[in-house]
Amino acid sequence: MKARVLFLSLAALCTACAGPTARNTAPPGCPATAKDLPVEALYGSWQARFDGLPAAASAASVVLGKHPEYAGVRGTITRAAAAPSASASVAQLAGDVDDEGELAIDESLDGRSISGVWSGTLQPASCGREFRGTWRNAADDSTHPFILKKTERTADQ
Numbered sequence: 001m002k003a004r005v006l007f008l009s010l011a012a013l014c015t016a017c018a019g020p021t022a023r024n025t026a027p028p029g030c031p032a033t034a035k036d037l038p039v040e041a042l043y044g045s046w047q048a049r050f051d052g053l054p055a056a057a058s059a060a061s062v063v064l065g066k067h068p069e070y071a072g073v074r075g076t077i078t079r080a081a082a083a084p085s086a087s088a089s090v091a092q093l094a095g096d097v098d099d100e101g102e103l104a105i106d107e108s109l110d111g112r113s114i115s116g117v118w119s120g121t122l123q124p125a126s127c128g129r130e131f132r133g134t135w136r137n138a139a140d141d142s143t144h145p146f147i148l149k150k151t152e153r154t155a156d157q
Helices: 002-023
Strands: 044-050 059-066 073-079 089-097 103-108 116-122 130-137 143-150
Touching: 089 116, 116 143
Parallel strands: none
Antiparallel strands: 044 059, 044 143, 059 073, 073 089, 089 103, 103 116, 116 130, 130 143
């Protein structure tokens, strides 16, 4: 009985010492935060998934490239049509990694006003290929968790 209690105590201690940071560390050579990620790593094709939205709006394709005016990204998000007779919606995106290391993207359906705001954190184990965060719909102020995953690989990945 004493051996079992000792074993359980050691297991609990090891688990407590490892804590959540042990699972959230970046593999060697991978950025731990978005601050460590070169902006060029954001360029390319991504798949976005949103929780709490209708099925047609819960997945989208994102393409990001170099922003012409500052060290950030500009691109588009394409969401599937809600009805078979409708066409897909395409919105413009622009953003960067802010001073806190968060991916911050503004979304605009008309190119003038903000229709959505993204705020996400790089997932350290993803080696720069996944962000998780919150998307806010400017029309009704609702918020929805999102996952943004890179879908293309480059020669060095």
